[in-house]
Amino acid sequence: MGTMNKVIPLREVTSYVSSGMTIMVGGFGGVGNPPSIINELMKSNVHQLTLICNDAGFPQIGVGKLVTEKRIKKLIASHIGSNPNAGKQMTDGDLEVIFSPQGTLAERIRAGGVGLGGVLVDVGVANPIVENGKQKIVINEKPFLVEPALTANVSFVYAKKGDRFGNLVYDTSARNTNPLVAMAGDITIAEVEKIVDTGELHPEEIITPGAFVDYIVQSEGVNWTWAWEKK
Amino acid sequence: MGLGKEIRNKIAKRAAEEIKPGMIVNLGIGIPTLVADFVGDIPVMFHAENGILGTGPSPKAGEENPLLCNAGGFPITTVSGASYFDSAMAFALIRRGFLDMTILGALEVSEKGDLANWIVPGKRVPGMGGAIELAQKAKKVIILMNHTDKFEKPKIVKQCSLPLTAKTCVDMIITDMAVINVKKDGLELCEVFNPFTIEDVICNTGATLTISEHLNLISRFEGDI
Numbered sequence: 180m181g182t183m184n185k186v187i188p189l190r191e192v193t194s195y196v197s198s199g200m201t202i203m204v205g206g207f208g209g210v211g212n213p214p215s216i217i218n219e220l221m222k223s224n225v226h227q228l229t230l231i232c233n234d235a236g237f238p239q240i241g242v243g244k245l246v247t248e249k250r251i252k253k254l255i256a257s258h259i260g261s262n263p264n265a266g267k268q269m270t271d272g273d274l275e276v277i278f279s280p281q282g283t284l285a286e287r288i289r290a291g292g293v294g295l296g297g298v299l300v301d302v303g304v305a306n307p308i309v310e311n312g313k314q315k316i317v318i319n320e321k322p323f324l325v326e327p328a329l330t331a332n333v334s335f336v337y338a339k340k341g342d343r344f345g346n347l348v349y350d351t352s353a354r355n356t357n358p359l360v361a362m363a364g365d366i367t368i369a370e371v372e373k374i375v376d377t378g379e380l381h382p383e384e385i386i387t388p389g390a391f392v393d394y395i396v397q398s399e400g401v402n403w404t405w406a407w408e409k410k
Numbered sequence: 411m412g413l414g415k416e417i418r419n420k421i422a423k424r425a426a427e428e429i430k431p432g433m434i435v436n437l438g439i440g441i442p443t444l445v446a447d448f449v450g451d452i453p454v455m456f457h458a459e460n461g462i463l464g465t466g467p468s469p470k471a472g473e474e475n476p477l478l479c480n481a482g483g484f485p486i487t488t489v490s491g492a493s494y495f496d497s498a499m500a501f502a503l504i505r506r507g508f509l510d511m512t513i514l515g516a517l518e519v520s521e522k523g524d525l526a527n528w529i530v531p532g533k534r535v536p537g538m539g540g541a542i543e544l545a546q547k548a549k550k551v552i553i554l555m556n557h558t559d560k561f562e563k564p565k566i567v568k569q570c571s572l573p574l575t576a577k578t579c580v581d582m583i584i585t586d587m588a589v590i591n592v593k594k595d596g597l598e599l600c601e602v603f604n605p606f607t608i609e610d611v612i613c614n615t616g617a618t619l620t621i622s623e624h625l626n627l628i629s630r631f632e633g634d635i
Contacts, residue, residue, distance in 0.1 A: 207460040207497070208483040210476070233497065234537075237483075260536030261483070269535070281459060281540035282501025289498045302505065302543050308529070308573055309542065349494075353477040355460045356497045386496075405476050407484050 182377055184343045185389070189396045192216050193223040195333050195366055201229040203288065203331035203364055204242050205357030208234060208261060209406075211349075212241030213337040213370035215399040220245060229253040231329055233284065233356050235265035240403045249273065255329065257281035261406075280309060283326050285359055290328035292362025292391075299323035334364025337398070338387070341371035342378070345392030346385045354386070361387045368394045413441075413556055417586050420603075421554050423448040425513055425584050428552060434463070436504070436544055438514035439482045441554040445513055455491070457509060459540040461500045464492025481540070504543045512548035514541065516555045516580075518570040521617035523580035523592040525553065526572035538575065545576035557585035557614050564616035566590065566597070587611050590619065601626045 196202065206212030212232075221244055230251045235258070236243025243262045245251055253275040259265040268274035279287060286298045303309025304322050314325040336357040339350035347369055349357055361367050369392050413421075418441050426448035429435055436457045437443050446456060446467070456465045458480045465480055466487035474485035503509065518526040525545050528538045545551055559565055566583060583590045588611045589601035599619045602611055604627065612619055 207481070208479070210460070210479050210483065234539075256537060258537040258539040260539075266535065276537075278537045280538050280542045281497070282505060282543045285497040285501055302546055305577065306542065306574060309538075351475065351478040351494055352458070352460050352462055352480075354494055354496050355500075358496045359498055401476065405483075407474075 182343060183389075185345045185393060186343055186374060186395045186397075189215055189219060189399065192219045192368055192394075192396060193225065195368065195394075196220065196223070196225050196228075198225050199227045200225075200332040201231065203231040203329070203334045203360045205334075205336040205355065205360040206233065206236075206241055206353070207355040209236045209241030209243065209403070211337050211353035211355050211357050212236060213335050213398070214241070214401045214403070216335045216368065216370050216396065217242065217244060218399070218402060220250070221248060226250045227252045229255070231255045231288065231331055233257055233281065235259040235262035237261050237406055238264050240406065244403075246274070253277070255279065255284070257284045279326070284329075285356060287326050287329045288356065288359040288363050290326075291330035292359055295328055297325055297327040300326050329363060331364050332366065334360045334367040336361045336367065336369045336387075338369050338371045340373045340375055340380060341369050341392070341395045342375050342380050342389065343395065344377045345369065345387075345389030345395055346377075346380050347371070347387040347389075347392060348380060348384055349386055358387050362391050366393045367391055368396065370396050370398045372398050413586055419444060419447075421584055421586060424589065425552055425554055426450075428550075428582070429454055429511065433510040434503075434508055436509050436512040436548065438512065438541075438544070440515045442513040442515060443480070443482060445554075455489075457500070457503060458486075459497070459500045459504070459544075461495050461497060462486075462488065462492060463495075463503070464489045466492070501540065501543055504540070504547050507547055507549060509544070509548040511550045511552065512544040513552045513554060514544065516553045516565065516583075518572050519553055519555075519566050519580050519583055519592075520570045521566075521568055521592075521597050523551075523578045524570050525551070525575045525580050526570040527575050529573045531573065541575050545579040550581045551579050552582045552584065553580050554584050557587040557611070562614075564614055567616035587614065590615075591622070596620060598622050599625060601628050603628050
């Protein structure tokens with residue numbers, strides 16, 4: 180039996196993305212955003228994207244760069260406070276932003292990733308900004324909001340190690356939304372710090388089974404300065 | 411916001427006294443983050459919504475791991491017994507009620523314990539992040555803030571004018587002037603910090619305060635941290 184090999188060159192990543200698509204990117208405040216894939220998207224001319232991500236990163240960090248360069252027309256996130264460009268574009272009407280409470284957003288992505296239609300959540304019940312016309316269901320006499328699942332044309336994640344079958348191991352707090360996002364893409368592309376041969380990862384340590392992952396690319400590392408590094 | 415470092419530290423130190431051994435605690439951004447510096451040796455597990463239970467002190471300069479950060483994006487270390495997990499599990503811990511306490515900042519708190527800490531319509535619409543889950547689901551919610559806003563208007567009010575994060579969720583408010591408990595029948599003034607008087611606190615509060623029979627006038631702000 181041959182060995183599957185999902186490793187592709189980094190430059191091929193953009194052939195899976197076209198303008199107007201919905202993409203989902205793992206990460207939280209830039210940590211765990213896939214830096215080299217974002218760099219490739221920046222070099223391409225894809226635009227008018229719908230982006231599903233925990234947040235809008237920072238102006239020059241992570242997915243924040245795509246926002247700053249106005250590649251995003253619609254953003255589904257829990258927070259944009261760390262990227263003033265997102266706030267300005269929203270105010271100017273150039274960027275549509277849809278907010279979900281952070282844990283609800285994670286569960287919506289997970290629901291999409293595990294083949295559910297949505298989740299029932301009581302977070303934000305009676306809060307008009309969260310309810311915002313959503314369907315309500317009463318179960319065991321408690322009200323819940325119907326929060327629909329999220330999926331994407333392409334999911335991009337970042338992992339510490341990946342084997343050629345696509346099994347992934349994450350890195351400390353860079354795990355965050357990545358295992359959820361990895362499940363929710365029609366196509367999932369993982370940028371990994373270290374590509375290893377299939378069989379080198381212990382089955383017990385694998386967080387994302389390779390079946391969820393379509394392609395693996397070698398990371399070229401972070402090419403931005405973290406906010407805390409600035410004096 | 412607008413408070414000197416010394417006063418911020420003293421508010422954080424007072425909040426740290428509320429943390430008891432064995433608690434699981436989430437600290438918000440701003441003054442709440444400072445609370446971790448004052449808990450001393452008591453065993454406590456700090457939760458970060460980006461997927462860590464058991465965050466530790468900041469690393470020394472040059473020893474940071476850029477991927478190991480708290481929810482505010484600053485590098486941290488971990489303590490013995492810490493664990494990493496994904497965002498869904500981070501919020502599972504919150505939604506299921508495993509957080510004994512969350513310590514957050516606020517724009518306004520009402521006399522019923524309603525919390526507004528995420529939107530100033532037309533000015534600041536950053537998104538709620540994890541604030542709604544934390545406020546709605548933590549067993550105890552403590553608010554650390556300046557007693558008044560930059561126009562010296564009370565931030566503790568009868569009814570919040572800003573969009574709410576969550577209703578009737580706040581249990582205690584610690585400011586530069588006082589410690590106030592939020593009870594079912596209203597606000598109870600428990601501690602007043604020197605150099606302020608009970609009258610100062612009442613004048614700068616936009617809701618009715620009852621005075622605790624155990625009221626403490628505390629010289630905490632005279633310099634002895």
